[in-house]
Amino acid sequence: MAQAHHDSHDANVYYVPHGSRWPVIASVALFTTMIGFAFWLNDEPVGKIVFFLGIAFLAAILFNWFRDVIRESLRGFYNKQVDTSFRMGMVWFIFSEVMFFAAFFGALFYARTFALPWLTGEGQKVATHMLLWPGFTGGWPSNGPGDIGGVYNTIPAWGLPLLNTLILLSSGVTVTIAHHALKAGHRKQLLLFLGMTVMLGALFLYFQAHEYLHAYKELNLTLGSGIYGSTFFMLTGFHGAHVTLGTIMLAIIWFRCAAGHFNRENHFAFEAVAWYWHFVDVVWLGLFLFVYVL
Incomplete structure (x- = not known):
């Protein structure tokens, strides 16, 4: 029954x-x-x-x-009510992810803008420096007192990070083209550009893994490299985890599109994954600017 x-x-x-x-x-x-x-x-x-x-x-x-x-x-x-519930759920989920990354960006901002100037006595903070830690020296990027984790080199912004930025921006364009193709009923174009988005996501992850190996083996940049190393790997690592999840979701949506699950009017699952992917793009732009460039 x-x-x-x-x-x-x-x-x-x-x-x-x-x-x-x-x-x-x-x-x-x-x-x-x-x-x-x-x-x-x-x-x-x-x-x-x-x-x-x-x-x-x-x-x-x-x-x-x-x-x-x-x-x-x-x-x-x-029905439409359920569709609205799904949309609101996805909006709140992405908002929670925004807050998640905001906490790590906040830690990076606090360390660079407040903590290090206080500890090193930059500007008018000499008295604070003498009170908190008179023997502390060094600036950003900092690996803490006594070179915690050893001396390391940072990753230049204009190498792999720039390439990965171009890859993610391109993937945002391809997923948007795929979305318009779905709404226009162009099935072949949809599968082509959605497949390109999946491949670009996988390519980004490949280059990030290569970057991590280079950082650990040749630059001595690890999670133990003070505040810089910990914030660098926490931000880029969690972003990489989100790219991995987004790539998996895009691949699943590709198979669903190939099976004819969506039409011009009803395709929220596609839209939800596209929203998530654009969110991943925006977070990476912030990472590229505040972690690699500045």
Whole structure:
């Protein structure tokens, strides 16, 4: 009876799935991942295993959860109210991501604009310098007192970072062209430019991995390189994680477009991923300017 009611849902009524087990199971997977990561950071041998088991568990849950959402959408369960709810949910999600990165940009701004001038006695802050840390020397980029982590070199902005900036800006153009192609009903153009966006995202990640290897092996720039190293890798690393997630989502949307899941009027899943990708682009522009250039 429950299945019959599920399949005969009135499209004029706001659809609410009943008895979904995914939120509870996803919470267990996230908790497992967090515990594994905590153990890993504390050099417990089991930590890495538990962490990756949690990640695999979470990926399997998300796959099945979104599979159910896609099926509900294709069966026509979602009306305009549900569409509005999805849009508002995506807006608030992106807003939370903005706040997430704002915290790290804020840490970078505070360290450069306030903390270091106070500690080094720049400008009129000599008295503060003498009070807080008379023996502290050095400016930005700083690796702290005593060269924490050793002497390092920074990554020039006009090499790989500039190339990655051009790649991400290009991907923003290709996903926009793909969106217009979808609304115009040009299926081949849609698949071509959306596929180009996926490849550009993967290319960005390849160059970022190359940059990280270069930083660790040749520049001695690591997470342990004082405030500069920690903020650099936290900002670029979390951004890379978002690019990875966005590239995966774009690839899934490509397969859904190839399967004919969207039309000119109903394609919010595509729009949501496009919004997310543009957000990733904007964050990188801020990173390029404040981390690499300035």
